Amino acid sequence: MIPVIEVKDVVTHYGSRKILNHVNVDIQPGEIMVVMGGSGSGKSTLLRHLIGLERVSAGSIRLLDQDIGHMSHHELTRFYRKLGVAFQGGALFSSMTVGENIMLPLREHTNLDEKTMAIMVRMKLEVVNLAGFEHLMPSELSGGMLKRAAFARAVIMDPALLFCDEPSAGLDPVVSSSLDELILQLRDALNMTIVVVTHELDSAFRIADRITVLDKGEVLTIGSVDQVRASTHTRIQDLLNRRFEETILDPDEYLARLTGESI
Amino acid sequence: MEHSVHVQPNGHIVSFSGEIDLENSPAARTRLLEVVEYATTVFVDLTAVTYMDSSGIASLVEAYQRAKKTNVAFVLISTSPAVLRVLQMARLDKVFTIHETLEHAQHAKH
Ligand SMILES: Nc1ncnc2c1ncn2[C@@H]1O[C@H](COP(=O)(O)OP(=O)(O)OP(=O)(O)O)[C@@H](O)[C@H]1O
Ligand SMILES: [Mg+2]
Numbered sequence: 001m002i003p004v005i006e007v008k009d010v011v012t013h014y015g016s017r018k019i020l021n022h023v024n025v026d027i028q029p030g031e032i033m034v035v036m037g038g039s040g041s042g043k044s045t046l047l048r049h050l051i052g053l054e055r056v057s058a059g060s061i062r063l064l065d066q067d068i069g070h071m072s073h074h075e076l077t078r079f080y081r082k083l084g085v086a087f088q089g090g091a092l093f094s095s096m097t098v099g100e101n102i103m104l105p106l107r108e109h110t111n112l113d114e115k116t117m118a119i120m121v122r123m124k125l126e127v128v129n130l131a132g133f134e135h136l137m138p139s140e141l142s143g144g145m146l147k148r149a150a151f152a153r154a155v156i157m158d159p160a161l162l163f164c165d166e167p168s169a170g171l172d173p174v175v176s177s178s179l180d181e182l183i184l185q186l187r188d189a190l191n192m193t194i195v196v197v198t199h200e201l202d203s204a205f206r207i208a209d210r211i212t213v214l215d216k217g218e219v220l221t222i223g224s225v226d227q228v229r230a231s232t233h234t235r236i237q238d239l240l241n242r243r244f245e246e247t248i249l250d251p252d253e254y255l256a257r258l259t260g261e262s263i
Numbered sequence: 264m265e266h267s268v269h270v271q272p273n274g275h276i277v278s279f280s281g282e283i284d285l286e287n288s289p290a291a292r293t294r295l296l297e298v299v300e301y302a303t304t305v306f307v308d309l310t311a312v313t314y315m316d317s318s319g320i321a322s323l324v325e326a327y328q329r330a331k332k333t334n335v336a337f338v339l340i341s342t343s344p345a346v347l348r349v350l351q352m353a354r355l356d357k358v359f360t361i362h363e364t365l366e367h368a369q370h371a372k373h
Contacts, residue, residue, distance in 0.1 A: 081285075110285050112318055116292060119321035123353045157285065158316040182352075189348035190316065 002065055004029050004161060004193045005050065010059035012045060012217075019045050021217045022059070030191045032183065034204045036239060037214030043197040044088055046214065047165050050195065051085055052076050063161065081109040084159035086151045088166050088197075092138040099125075099134030102153045109157065124152040127182055129175065144171045151179065155186060162186065162194045168203055180206050201240065205229075213239065266294055273369055274304030274336070280311035283319035292322035299330045299337070306368055309341035315349055327359060338368050 330337035362368035
């Protein structure tokens, strides 16, 4: 089977800092891939590359068997109708109602009837438990409600590929697990391929077919939930046991760091 | 997507097959709304549908609501997981009348 997402030897720099270091990941059709890793490990950066928002310094990324690095702006725009994206802190447009925000991709990319679009918006609001909120402005929603509205917008087109950056961070446990359930349903009903960045271990273990663990821009491991849990790698165990990385302290270097002077 | 309409003594049968998606659901919608206008009983046969997205479901919802208003019986026929799962996800599996086969549907009272 041709992977729907193929990340090959990707290297990325921001300025002179290397952020992703020879990352390789293949994701199969209908697979739910969870990306985990400490803060700053490069998860969001990887996601931004996957959707063509940023170009790689080296390596390549293929989505649905097309190299997104070689797509023109126009091709990318056409391609975007197949992608759903829920960003970390995914913002809605403050000048539009919640319903208009969620409908936006349909307006931009389809010729559906108004009535069809309105029903689709309400169906999605139902499944994220925001029924009846379509006429409110984003400023009238809570943080967790905004997140769910952003998720509804990401899936309004029933995209072939869905990318979510911490969709359930900050949600209460009940809402968070109903979002997990929805992610599973989207995959089962529509055979969606889904990439989810998350810090929530419970959620990751519940939804993941496989987990990619990133550390300082490198892939530590890719494997099933059981494989990752059984890993003896210390950094992975630190992550699973929520231990902070132990840094080996060189007193001289530490002093120099604090004073901003080199030794 | 292919679709066809058959008129039978006990109702109109609208059959769809293949994939109902953003591209072709407007055609499905037009046909459904049209049939609901003049039929007294509509059987929507989705047995051969291999994929249906939310725009297809939305079209069914609109046609069903229209049918209810004018006392037209509106019945879905499907065993296809592709259809049933999407209906389930939208919590519509309990809203529509769904039968496994056309024979079942025709023998049931609506
Ligand atoms: N626009 C940017 N310009 C420069 N550096 C950036 C930029 N975005 C991210 N970085 C750097 O890239 C590294 C990875 O950041 P990234 O946002 O991918 O982390 P993350 O794994 O998503 O972390 P978190 O869990 O905190 O969201 C960090 O060191 C960060 O400083
Ligand atoms: Mg991030």
